[in-house]
Amino acid sequence: MGRKKKKQSKPWCCTVSLSLTRFRYCNREFEDEKILIQHQKAKHFKCHICHKKLYTGPGLSIHCMQVHKEAIDKVPNSLPNRSNIEIEIYGMEGIPSSDLKEHERQKVGTRGDSDDDDDEPAIKKPKPEGLLGTAPGVSVQGMVPGMMPPPMGMPPGIPMGPMMSMGHMAPPFMHPGMPMMPPPMAMMQPQSGAAKPLFPSAVPTSSPGAPVVGADFKPISSGATISAPPTTNNPGSSSASSSSDSLKVQTITTTGAASKIIHPSEDISLEEIRARQSKYAKCIPTKSSEGSSTPTSSTAEQVAVAVSAAHAVARQQEALNHAAFIQRFPVRPAGPPITMASIHGMAGTPVSTMSLVTPMRPAMLPGPPILGGHLMRPPPLGMPPGM
Amino acid sequence: MLIKSQTEYKIKSPPEDAISSVKFGPNTNQFLLVSSWDSSVRLYDVTTNNLRHKYSHEAPVLDCCFTDAVHSYSGGLDNILKTFDFNTTSESTVGTHSNAIRCVEYCSEVNGIITGSWDHHLKLWDPRTSLCNGSYNQGDKVYTMSVCGEKIVVGTAGRKILVWDIRNMAYTLQKRESSLKYQTRAIRCFPNKQGFVLSSIEGRVAVEYLDTNPEIQKKKYAFKCHRIKEDGLEKIYPVNAISFHPTHNTFATGGSDGYVNIWDGFNKKRLCQFHQYHTSVTSLSFSHNGSILAIACSYFLNEDNPPTPLPEDTIYIRTVTDQETKPKFSAS
Numbered sequence: 111m112g113r114k115k116k117k118q119s120k121p122w123c124c125t126v127s128l129s130l131t132r133f134r135y136c137n138r139e140f141e142d143e144k145i146l147i148q149h150q151k152a153k154h155f156k157c158h159i160c161h162k163k164l165y166t167g168p169g170l171s172i173h174c175m176q177v178h179k180e181a182i183d184k185v186p187n188s189l190p191n192r193s194n195i196e197i198e199i200y201g202m203e204g205i206p207s208s209d210l211k212e213h214e215r216q217k218v219g220t221r222g223d224s225d226d227d228d229d230e231p232a233i234k235k236p237k238p239e240g241l242l243g244t245a246p247g248v249s250v251q252g253m254v255p256g257m258m259p260p261p262m263g264m265p266p267g268i269p270m271g272p273m274m275s276m277g278h279m280a281p282p283f284m285h286p287g288m289p290m291m292p293p294p295m296a297m298m299q300p301q302s303g304a305a306k307p308l309f310p311s312a313v314p315t316s317s318p319g320a321p322v323v324g325a326d327f328k329p330i331s332s333g334a335t336i337s338a339p340p341t342t343n344n345p346g347s348s349s350a351s352s353s354s355d356s357l358k359v360q361t362i363t364t365t366g367a368a369s370k371i372i373h374p375s376e377d378i379s380l381e382e383i384r385a386r387q388s389k390y391a392k393c394i395p396t397k398s399s400e401g402s403s404t405p406t407s408s409t410a411e412q413v414a415v416a417v418s419a420a421h422a423v424a425r426q427q428e429a430l431n432h433a434a435f436i437q438r439f440p441v442r443p444a445g446p447p448i449t450m451a452s453i454h455g456m457a458g459t460p461v462s463t464m465s466l467v468t469p470m471r472p473a474m475l476p477g478p479p480i481l482g483g484h485l486m487r488p489p490p491l492g493m494p495p496g497m
Numbered sequence: 498m499l500i501k502s503q504t505e506y507k508i509k510s511p512p513e514d515a516i517s518s519v520k521f522g523p524n525t526n527q528f529l530l531v532s533s534w535d536s537s538v539r540l541y542d543v544t545t546n547n548l549r550h551k552y553s554h555e556a557p558v559l560d561c562c563f564t565d566a567v568h569s570y571s572g573g574l575d576n577i578l579k580t581f582d583f584n585t586t587s588e589s590t591v592g593t594h595s596n597a598i599r600c601v602e603y604c605s606e607v608n609g610i611i612t613g614s615w616d617h618h619l620k621l622w623d624p625r626t627s628l629c630n631g632s633y634n635q636g637d638k639v640y641t642m643s644v645c646g647e648k649i650v651v652g653t654a655g656r657k658i659l660v661w662d663i664r665n666m667a668y669t670l671q672k673r674e675s676s677l678k679y680q681t682r683a684i685r686c687f688p689n690k691q692g693f694v695l696s697s698i699e700g701r702v703a704v705e706y707l708d709t710n711p712e713i714q715k716k717k718y719a720f721k722c723h724r725i726k727e728d729g730l731e732k733i734y735p736v737n738a739i740s741f742h743p744t745h746n747t748f749a750t751g752g753s754d755g756y757v758n759i760w761d762g763f764n765k766k767r768l769c770q771f772h773q774y775h776t777s778v779t780s781l782s783f784s785h786n787g788s789i790l791a792i793a794c795s796y797f798l799n800e801d802n803p804p805t806p807l808p809e810d811t812i813y814i815r816t817v818t819d820q821e822t823k824p825k826f827s828a829s
Contacts, residue, residue, distance in 0.1 A: 169679075172769065181504055194799045196820055302749065362679065362698070369724075369731035372753060373698045375681055378654065379640050380698075380735065381559060382533070382615070383799045384515070385574055390557055419592050463649060 143201045150201070154185050167195040505815035508541055510548045514812055515795035517573070518811060519780045526784040529791050530569050530656045531812065532558035538571045540583060543789070543814045552588050560601040564624050570610050572598025578612055580627065591627040594618060599639050606647045607663050613639030613651060620668065627747060634667050635659055645686030645823060648707065650683035651692050658695070660707065676703045676719060683737040687762070689746050693764060696736030700724045702750055704762045718765070724750030726778050737797065740781035740790070742822045747791060751778025753798055761824045769821045776808035790815045
C-alpha cells in the first residue's frame with residue numbers, strides 16, 4: 111500500500127494528521143502511524159550489532175551502552191539535521207514542535223509533487239485521524255505494533271478486503287468516505303481505549319516518550335531496557351537492630367552459603383587493613399617519628415604538640431582567630447573562648463617544654479564548646495575571661 | 498553514524514601505588530587532584546593529560562581536597578594535614594591528628610577545612626590561618642564524611658552516622674545507626690542538600706534524607722548492587738566510591754567488582770553501567786559541570802593471596818553524556 115502519502119489529511123485533521131504522516135529522521139511519509147513505527151524500528155532504532163529493534167532513540171542508545179558498551183551519537187540512517195538520538199520519539203509522539211512546523215511548511219509547498227508519489231492514492235483509509243485529533247496520546251498507544259489486532263475498523267494502513275470496497279465507493283480525494291466512517295471509528299475508539307491499560311504493562315518498552323503516559327506507568331521506554339533498576343528492599347529498622355549485635359563482633363559474617371562478601375573477615379576498613387602491610391609500617395608514625403619538634407609525643411599528644419610547639423605565639427593567635435572564625439557563625443554560645451582561654455592558660459607555660467605532664471585533653475579540644483557533649487573534656491576550667 | 502566514541506582514556510604517569518582519592522577542582526574540567534598510597538599527592542591536567550605537580554607526605558595519603566583552584570589539602574597515615582599552593586609550589590604543614598587522617602573535606606559555606614581521623618575526631622581548620630578551630634569527638638574511627646551545605650555527615654566505624662552543623666559544633670544534630678547492616682564504606686550528600694547516599698562493604702547502597710519528618714523519612718530506601726553471580730555463588734563487593742553529578746542529583750557508585758554504575762536516586766533507576774574495569778574502583782569524581790567522570794582503579798581487596806603481578810593503578814577520564822547521567826523524566 112502506499113507508504114508515502116499524505117495530503118488527504120487536509121480536511122480532517124490538519125496538524126495532527128499532517129504531521130502524523132511524516133517521519134522525523136528521514137522525512138519519509140507514511141500512511142499511518144503503525145507503519146511509521148515499523149519503519150522506525152527497522153530503519154532507525156535497530157541495533158547494528160545484534161539487530162534488536164528498539165523503540166526509541168534513547169532506547170537504542172542505552173541498549174548499545176548497556177549490552178554492547180558502545181556509545182551511539184546519532185540515529186542510524188537519519189538526515190544530518192535530524193540525527194539527535196536523545197530526543198525520544200515514538201511514532202509521532204515526541205517530535206519537536208519546531209520540526210512539525212517546518213514539516214508543515216514544506217508540505218504546503220510540495221503538495222502537488224508528492225501526490226504523484228502515492229502508489230496507491232485511492233486507498234487512504236480514513237484512518238484514525240479523528241481519533242488522533244482528539245486524543246493523540248491514546249491513539250498512539252492503540253497503535254502499538256502487535257498489541258492490537260486491527261479492529262474491524264481497520265486502522266490504517268493496510269486496507270483489507272471489505273474495506274476496499276468502501277474505498278471504491280468513496281474516491282479518496284473527496285471525502286465521501288466521511289459519512290461512512292463513523293461506524294468504524296466508533297468501534298475503534300473503545301477498542302483503543304481498552305488497549306491502553308494493557309499496553310504499558312505488557313510492552314513497557316513501547317511506551318511513547320510522552321510524559322503523560324510515562325507518569326502513569328513505566329515512565330520511560332528506556333527504563334525497560336535497563337535490566338536492573340534498584341531493588342527497593344528496605345532494610346528496616348527491625349532488621350538493622352536485630353543484626354547489630356552480631357555485627358558488633360569484630361568479624362564480618364557472610365549472609366549465606368550462596369553468597370560471599372568479598373572483604374577480609376575483620377570488621378575494620380580496608381584502609382586500616384592495608385595500612386598494616388609491612389611496606390607502609392615504616393612510614394607510619396607510631397610513637398615518635400613525626401611531630402619533629404617534640405620527640406616525646408605519643409599519639410595522644412601529637413595534636414597538642416604540633417599545634418602548640420610550633421609557635422608559642424600561635425596560641426594567642428589561634429584564640430583570636432578562633433574567635434573570628436566563630437563570629438562568622440551566628441548561633442554561637444560564648445563557650446569557645448572559654449575553652450581557648452583555658453588552653454591558652456595552660457599552654458601559656460613554656461610551650462616548648464610541654465610534655466606528657468601537660469593535660470592533653472583540653473588541648474585536643476581547642477574548639478567551640480562541647481558542652482554536655484560526648485567529648486571527654488573536663489568540666490570547664492573557668493569562665494571565659496572574655497575575649 | 499554509529500561511532501565507537503573515544504569516551505575514555507587513561508591518565509599518563511599515574512600514581513605508583515593504590516589510589517585513595519581523586520577530586521576535580523571546584524570550577525574546572527581540567528585539574529584533577531589525586532592522593533595515593535605511594536605517599537604522594539598529584540595534580541593532573543586531564544585536558545592535556547600530563548602531571549602538573551606532585552608533593553609528598555611521609556606516609557600513604559588517604560584523602561585530599563581543593564579549597565580553591567590553586568590550593569590543596571591532604572592527609573593520611575602520617576597523621577599530618579598538609580596544604581600545597583600550586584602557584585608557588587610551596588607546601589606547609591597545617592596540623593596533626595593523633596591517628597591517621599582518613600577524610601579531608603572543604604566546606605565553602607564556612608570556608609573551613611574539615612578532617613576526619615581514626616583518632617575518633619573531626620577537626621575544623623581555617624585555611625586563612627592554617628590553625629585548628631576545633632576538635633570534636635565522633636565516638637569511633639571516622640571512615641567517611643561529606644559536606645552538605647553547612648552540614649556535615651560523618652560515617653564512623655560501628656555503623657554510626659553523625660550529622661553536624663558546622664556553624665555550631667556544640668552538639669550533634671543527628672546521630673543515627675546506619676540503615677545498612679554492614680560496615681559503612683562511603684557517604685556522599687546530594688547536591689540539593691536533601692539527603693545523602695551511603696554505601697557499605699556488602700554491595701548495598703542506601704538513599705537517606707536529612708529531614709527527620711516521618712513523611713520524608715519514609716522515602717528512604719536501599720538497594721543491592723555491585724554483586725557478581727558466578728557458578729551459583731554470589732560475590733558481594735564493597736561499594737568503595739560515590740560521586741554525585743553536580744547538577745542532576747544522580748550519582749555514580751564504584752565497587753570492588755570493578756564496575757561503575759550511575760543511579761537516579763530519586764526515581765530509583767539505574768541509568769547506566771560502564772564496562773567492567775580491570776580491578777577495584779576506589780574513587781570517583783565528577784567534574785564541576787558533570788561532563789567528565791574520573792575513575793580510579795586500584796587493587797583493593799586485601800585478599801590473603803593477592804594476584805601477581807598486582808593490577809596496575811589507573812585513572813580513567815571518561816566523558817559522560819546527559820543520557821548517562823540525567824534522570825529520564827523529571828522527578829515530581
